[in-house]
Amino acid sequence: MTIQRVAIIGLGLLGSSIARAVSQFIPEIATHGFDADAAVRERAEKLGLVGTMHETASGAVAEADLVILCVPVGAMASAAREIADALPDGAIVSDVGSSKQSVLDDLSAALPGRTIIPAHPVAGTEQSGPDAGFASLFGNRWCILTPPKDADEAAVAALSDFWTRLGARIEIMDPEHHDLVLAVTSHIPHLIAYTIVGTASDLEDVTRGEVIKYSAGGFRDFTRIAASDPTMWRDVFLHNKTAVLEMLGRFTEDLTALQRAIRSGDGETLHELFSRTRAIRRGIIEEGQDDAAPDFGRKDHGSAG
Amino acid sequence: MTIQRVAIIGLGLLGSSIARAVSQFIPEIATHGFDADAAVRERAEKLGLVGTMHETASGAVAEADLVILCVPVGAMASAAREIADALPDGAIVSDVGSSKQSVLDDLSAALPGRTIIPAHPVAGTEQSGPDAGFASLFGNRWCILTPPKDADEAAVAALSDFWTRLGARIEIMDPEHHDLVLAVTSHIPHLIAYTIVGTASDLEDVTRGEVIKYSAGGFRDFTRIAASDPTMWRDVFLHNKTAVLEMLGRFTEDLTALQRAIRSGDGETLHELFSRTRAIRRGIIEEGQDDAAPDFGRKDHGSAG
Numbered sequence: 001m002t003i004q005r006v007a008i009i010g011l012g013l014l015g016s017s018i019a020r021a022v023s024q025f026i027p028e029i030a031t032h033g034f035d036a037d038a039a040v041r042e043r044a045e046k047l048g049l050v051g052t053m054h055e056t057a058s059g060a061v062a063e064a065d066l067v068i069l070c071v072p073v074g075a076m077a078s079a080a081r082e083i084a085d086a087l088p089d090g091a092i093v094s095d096v097g098s099s100k101q102s103v104l105d106d107l108s109a110a111l112p113g114r115t116i117i118p119a120h121p122v123a124g125t126e127q128s129g130p131d132a133g134f135a136s137l138f139g140n141r142w143c144i145l146t147p148p149k150d151a152d153e154a155a156v157a158a159l160s161d162f163w164t165r166l167g168a169r170i171e172i173m174d175p176e177h178h179d180l181v182l183a184v185t186s187h188i189p190h191l192i193a194y195t196i197v198g199t200a201s202d203l204e205d206v207t208r209g210e211v212i213k214y215s216a217g218g219f220r221d222f223t224r225i226a227a228s229d230p231t232m233w234r235d236v237f238l239h240n241k242t243a244v245l246e247m248l249g250r251f252t253e254d255l256t257a258l259q260r261a262i263r264s265g266d267g268e269t270l271h272e273l274f275s276r277t278r279a280i281r282r283g284i285i286e287e288g289q290d291d292a293a294p295d296f297g298r299k300d301h302g303s304a305g
Numbered sequence: 306m307t308i309q310r311v312a313i314i315g316l317g318l319l320g321s322s323i324a325r326a327v328s329q330f331i332p333e334i335a336t337h338g339f340d341a342d343a344a345v346r347e348r349a350e351k352l353g354l355v356g357t358m359h360e361t362a363s364g365a366v367a368e369a370d371l372v373i374l375c376v377p378v379g380a381m382a383s384a385a386r387e388i389a390d391a392l393p394d395g396a397i398v399s400d401v402g403s404s405k406q407s408v409l410d411d412l413s414a415a416l417p418g419r420t421i422i423p424a425h426p427v428a429g430t431e432q433s434g435p436d437a438g439f440a441s442l443f444g445n446r447w448c449i450l451t452p453p454k455d456a457d458e459a460a461v462a463a464l465s466d467f468w469t470r471l472g473a474r475i476e477i478m479d480p481e482h483h484d485l486v487l488a489v490t491s492h493i494p495h496l497i498a499y500t501i502v503g504t505a506s507d508l509e510d511v512t513r514g515e516v517i518k519y520s521a522g523g524f525r526d527f528t529r530i531a532a533s534d535p536t537m538w539r540d541v542f543l544h545n546k547t548a549v550l551e552m553l554g555r556f557t558e559d560l561t562a563l564q565r566a567i568r569s570g571d572g573e574t575l576h577e578l579f580s581r582t583r584a585i586r587r588g589i590i591e592e593g594q595d596d597a598a599p600d601f602g603r604k605d606h607g608s609a610g
Contacts, residue, residue, distance in 0.1 A: 281502075
C-alpha cells in the first residue's frame, strides 16, 4: 500500500513537526490537519502547516490512508471515537504517544476491526505548540512501532517506510516492553527532573533567586525537561503507571544505597559508580544520540559570554 | 594590593581554564603552575598553559601573591601543607572547590595566620583534564567567595577583581550557606544523575543497548553530568555531607509524594507541579544562565541529522 494522504490530529510540537517533515521530505503526500483548540487551528493555518486544515477531526480523516493521533495519551480514546465514523476502510490509525500499551488498548476499544499500529518517535524538545515543531525533529531518532500480534504486514511496512522517509530509524517492539524501556529512558528522568525543580523552588532557606543564579552547577540541565508540556506528562505517568512505579522503585533503592555510602563516608562505593556511568555517555555519543561537545555544545560555551 | 603573579596548583579543567583566561584577559599577570601528576605537567607544558611550569608546588608558589588550589576538595589539606613553607607573607590562598566549609577548615588548619579566601566559580563541563579547559569558562558565571569573618578587605577586593576580569560575577557568602545552596543547585543534581544512569545500566530486563538507543527521551541529559570527574565528585559528597543529606531528604520526600500521586491516579497534583516548574527555567534563561534554544541548542537540532 502507498500512503497518499495523511491526517494529523493535534498540531502541537509533534504534530506540527510531522506536518513540516512531510512537506519537506515527502511532498507528494497530501497533509490534512485538525486540532481541538481553535487558537491552534488558526495558528496552524497562518503557519501553513498542512495542505488542508479542517474544522472537525472527522473532516480531516475522511479519505486519509494514514491517520496520526498527536494528542496526549489520555485523550487518545476520545480522539479515536471522534474519527470512528468518518475513517475510511483500510486506513492505518497510528499515534505518537509515549506509552504504548494504553494506546493500543484505547484505540482497539474505540476502533474495533480497524488497522491500528501505535508508534512512538523518541524525539522531542521541552517546547510545545504549533510554533515549536520543525522538520528535522525525527532525523536519526528511533521510531518504535508496537503493532498488535495480528497486524497487517503491509500496513506495518507502509508506516515504517513513512517514518524512515521522515529521517527516523525503525524498531518493532511489544507494547509492554516499550513501556518498560521508556519508563527508564524517558519517564523516570522526567519525573526526577520535575521533582528536583519542585524541591528547589519550595525551599525556605535557599531563595529562588539563588537557585537560578547558581544553576550552572548542574541544576539547569534538569530544568530543561522539567519545562515540558504538563498535560502530556501527567497523562504519561497515569497511563504507564505499572512500569513507572517499578522503575521508580529501583531508582529509589539505588539512591538509598548512595545515601548510606555518603552517610558512612564510603568513598569507594561512590567512586566506583561515578566511574562506571561515564561509559553510558560514551555509548550515547557513539550511537549519534547526543552531541559530544562539552555542555551539549551550548551556544554560550566557548564565547566570552 | 595588585596581583602580579598567580600560582595555579592543579591543571585540570578548572586550573587550565584559569591559566588560559589569565593569558587572554589579564596578560600582565604572570602564571606559574604545578600539577601532582607528571603526565599532566608534561601535557600542560606542551599546551603552553602557564608562563612557568614547576616540578614542585612550593616552587610554583614562591613569590606568588595569589595561589589558587585547583584540586579535589579531599586533597586541599595536603596541597596546603605542601606549600606552607614556601608561601610568601601576604599571599592570598584561594581555591575553586565545590564545598566551602570543609575547604575553609582545611586551609585554616594547614596555613594558620595566612590570608585564606576560599572561592567557588560555579562553572564547569563534564570533561576533565588540561585539554578540557578554555578561557571563556567563567564568562557570565557566578564566582562565590566565602571569606572568613576576619578576612582582610583589600585581599577580598583583589580576589574579586581578579575573577571579575576573568568574566565572572561576584557574590560573597557564608561557607555554610554556600554549601546548602550548592547542595541543591549542583550536588543533588549530580547525585541523582549518577544514580539514574547507574540504575539504567544495571537492569536485566532492559538492555544497555536499548538504554542508549532511546536515550533521546530525556535520559541523555542526565548522562552528561554523570560523566563528570569521579574523584572530584566523590570528594564533594564526602565533604558536604550534612547539606547533601539534608537536601536529599527533602528530594526523597517530594519524590515519594509524586509516587503516591501516580499510584492513586491523582492527575491534579502531577499537573500542578509540572506547570509550576516551567517558571524556574524561564528565570534561568532570563538570568543568562542557560540557552533559550530548544534542546540546549544542541548541534543536531534543526539539521536533518
